[in-house]
Every structure is written in C-alpha cells, then in structure tokens.
Amino acid sequence: MSDAKSTILKAASELFLEGGTSALSVRAISKRAGVSTIGIYSHFKGKQGILDELYIEGFEKVFSAMDILKSAKGPRETILQGVKGYLEVADKYEAHYRLIFGESDAGYSPSEEARAVSEKAFKMLIDVSSLILPEDTSLAKKQHIALEIWAFVHGYVSLKHHAISTLISPEEWNTLALNALSTHIDAIIAKHA
C-alpha cells in the first residue's frame, strides 16, 4: 500500500474509533490525513471505499478472535473460547462491529470484495462449530448449526449495543451470553450425538 493510502486509512480509522461514522466525513478524513478531499477519491473509491476498508478491518479482527482451532481442551471449550473472543472483539471494536452489521451508516453497503471477506469469516465459523458435530454431518447441517451459534451470539451483542432495556448491567451481558451459549451448545451436542 502506498504511503498516502495508508495515511488516509490510518486517519479514517482513528476518527472512526473516536466518534463512529458520524465523525467520518470526507473533509474530516482528508484534513487529518493532510491530503486534499480529492485524495479520498483518487486513492479510494470515495467514502464507500473507506468504509469498505474499515468493514474488512473489522472482519479481520473477528477472524483473529476465532483463530483458536487447535485447542487441547476439546470441542465444547474451544467453541466457548471462540464465543468469548467474539464478544471481546465486539466490545473493543464497537464501531467496526456496528459498521459490519449496518448499525451506523444507512447509505453504505459492502462491496463484492468486502462481502467475500465476510463469507470467509462465516466459513471459519462453520469449521469451528463443526467440532461438536459428527464427522459425516452434511455441509448444509453444519451451516445451520454455525448460523445458530452466530445468531445467538450476535443477538446478545446487538441488543447490548442498542440497550433497549437498561434493566441489565453492561458487565453482566457477556456472562449471560456465555451461559446461554453454553446451555445451547450442550443441547446441540445432545441432539446430534
């Protein structure tokens, strides 16, 4: 990546972490990066291009959180560790997470390249969650189980972000999510044994 390109991306990432999408105007990025506004369009495909990079950046963080396939503690604990990592990434990079799930910019929709990265992440999730299934399980079934786990974890993260109800303390959320997932994974194991 060229110098100017990485400088722009760094500035955008900083602004993004500081104030989310609302702080991410083309003029603000170019000002902080020390380039002209037109630079955003020559080095990236406008704001869409910037958001794509941040989208991919976000998924790569999720990637690394789930990259714990080779655990000695057995499939159940490996998955729960992956869930824990996911929850932590979602907390630490909340802005990225919101962008990925469309919670921050109505106009944005990921490019083909960005979509490809997200599918790669889903495939990794399938690998991890397949650990609790018999080896001869069909791919469709594996996808369904992976989706099941993902939906559950993401549901907790999403509800937490939007804080519809303030009845539950922020610290408790991740514990509740882990307990619920633990119960559900046991149910899946029992069902498909």
Next chain:
Amino acid sequence: MSDAKSTILKAASELFLEGGTSALSVRAISKRAGVSTIGIYSHFKGKQGILDELYIEGFEKVFSAMDILKSAKGPRETILQGVKGYLEVADKYEAHYRLIFGESDAGYSPSEEARAVSEKAFKMLIDVSSLILPEDTSLAKKQHIALEIWAFVHGYVSLKHHAISTLISPEEWNTLALNALSTHIDAIIAKHA
C-alpha cells in the same frame, strides 16, 4: 391527533415503507403531505419527532404479535407462537424493525417516550417467557430468560437482514430460527424444571 399531523405521519409512514430511511427526507415528507417543510417542525419535533412516531409504531406492531398470552396449548407452544409472530412482523415491517434496532439512521436515538414503549414491550416478553418457568422464579432470572429468547430471535432477524452470507435461502431462515428456538426452549425447561 389533528388533521395535518396525521396527514404528515401517514406520508412519512408511506415513504418509510417504500424506501426506508433514505427516502425519508423532511422535504420529501412535506411534499407528499402537501404541507410546507416548516410544518414538520410545528407539528413534530423535526425529523427526530417523525422517527420517534415510527419507532413507537414499530414496537406496537411487535406488541400485537406477542399478544397471545391466553393460549390453550400450553406454555411451550405459546412461546413458539409468539416467536413466530415476531418473525412475521420483522419480515412485514422490515423498515420499522431496522429503525428500532438502529440499522437505518445513525443520527437517530429514541426519545424518553419511545424508550418507555420499548421497555413495555420487554416487560411483555418477560411475561410470555416466564410461562415456562416455575412461579417462584426471581424477577432477575425471568429477565435473563426473556433476554435469552429475545437475543436468539433477534440474532436470526438481524443476520437475515444483513445477509452476510447468501448461502442460506431467505425462505429457510424463519424455519431455521423456529427450530433453533424450539431446541433452546426445551433446554431451558429441562434446566429450570
């Protein structure tokens, strides 16, 4: 509600259903409603006020979907019926659902009144999900179980909306969600019997 007020709200609701938040500009609403742009500010508190009304409108639809407490089929089937209603509302009023969960307008955050309506909906959810729990269960525990169910269902809806992966057909989603919820509710019942 005055004539002009309901006319404006009707226009806003129509535009919203047609094209989501991006179609909801103050000028577009006033044009369709046949009033001046300033009318949005005299009858409502600007765009925020309009979005608040739609937010509440959305929650009332969720309300009515879950308002099936008195079912003769027993607690398990009653809950699953509530989940089914929830999924259907989420499909039918996708724009409202996205607004409620912040997936459509970054700048918007619900007013106190709107928040109150959402808490009322959560309390109803607690009532429904408490059906599978012993009567002497603590309120905190009831909340946790309600959150568990909500997170799971919402996770499916949210992932479906954003279609990270196109590997699963749209028609299949709700069936998968219902099956997963069915499994999990059994697990909850077994755990807290």
Next chain:
DNA sequence: CATTGCACATAACAGTGTTATAGTTAATCA
C-alpha cells in the same frame, strides 16, 4: 375595526458526498 396568533412559502445557513476546473510539482523520456 384592530389585533393577535397561526400556518404558510421562500430563502438562507451549515453541513454532507461528489466532481469539475485550474495550478503546481515531480518524474520520465527523447
């Protein structure tokens, strides 16, 4: 009749993403 208040249209302000125009600087090539 005069005054008050309400709804109106028009226009403006500050911001957004994007693009056209024009000027400057650096590197490449004959």
Next chain:
DNA sequence: TGATTAACTATAACACTGTTATGTGCAATG
C-alpha cells in the same frame, strides 16, 4: 538538458441534507 506526462494540490461548485429566520396572508378573537 528541455519537454512532456502524471500525480498531486486547492478552490469552488453542485445537489442534497436537517434546521431556522424572515416575511406574508388569513382567520379568529377582543
């Protein structure tokens, strides 16, 4: 070396956004 080309820059404009100030007319009230 001198000329051309490419890449950068700044400035300004366009069409849009939410919001507000200004002025206009009309209706009801004192």
